[in-house]
Amino acid sequence: MADTFTIDPAHTAVLSMDCQAGIVSIYTREGKDAFLVRVASVLNHARAAGMTIIHIQVGFRPGTPEISSRNALFGAIKSSEQHHRLFREPLGAIPDTIAPQGDEIVITKHRISAFAGTDLAMILRANDIDTLVLYGIATSGVVLSTLIEAADADYRLAVIGDCCADLDSALHDCLIQRFFPTRGSVFSSEGFIVASSRTDNKS
Template identity: 45%
Template sequence: MSNSKTALLVMDVQNGIVPHIGDNLEEALATYQKAIHSARKHDIPVIYVRVGFSEGYPEISPNNKGFSQISKYGGMTVNDDATQIHEAVKPEGNEPVVTKYRVSAFAGSNLEVILRSQQIDTIVLSGIATSGVVLSTLREAADKDFKIKVLTDACFDGDPEVHKVLIEKVFPKQADTLTVNDWTSTLD
């Protein structure tokens, strides 16, 4: 099976967001590590996505209900520890780290340029949170005509019920949903 047109996106697995996974942190990070290891083993590009802002928060509108709180309380700038990719899943070599300024991985970032320049037509999504970056990126990627796979056990949300509804009812309308083990077994 040729994987030359597939990329794995590891989204918002950064220091300031990873603690929101909850009690099963080590197990969750191991799931990401397995997906990343398998992608690298099969020469599938791994692209990291993080949210971060410039000093002074020029990207944040006071109209943005979610992000406007960040500009009031500080933190989450591109140089803050909170916006750095978590050590357990850190990039290697030339793996890109894309900085986004909104919820979707495409919003204000160079992600689409990277995907198109590498002729990637299939993206495999993983990230925190299912109802945030994963949902928004899936919707935008579908509108951009990418083929999409969602790694169900490498997506986490603070609300387990919302996660379940998205994974079981919403995502299958625009993506293939499968576990990391199921995905990696298709690569061999």
């Protein structure tokens, strides 16, 4: 699908999801610098092309009142001061090289999906967005959950595979190579820049 995927910048939003300093360090390890370079290249291209950029981050109020102890994943965060620090500055901040610029939108979420409990859907609707370009950490977390919800809402979807990361490399590869292509197009960062540049030239 990647070969036929077209992008109208005026109706496209790039969702940069959960790329916060602590999360990036844990999930990319020795490849952190290269990961940030790829993400920065996608963001800078999208800015130049006039796409809407939305930064999604995880965050909680003091005492994490947003988290239920019944939640198998987030319940561990609620009971751990070490996990709390992961979502507070400096670890909870988006690294400078990929940080929001100007009036770019920042949405703070309290669950896995970028849609759950946020105003993302309203913002997309208000800006007449019909195409979403997704990447982030983790592949099996925010990227998967957001993609499934967006697909059910009839958005046109693309995923930047090498701007996603997961601690389970086999699961990451399965999602990127087998599952995500059933819901949209999958690009490398370079492939996305080339494909969207070609679209720009036609418009």
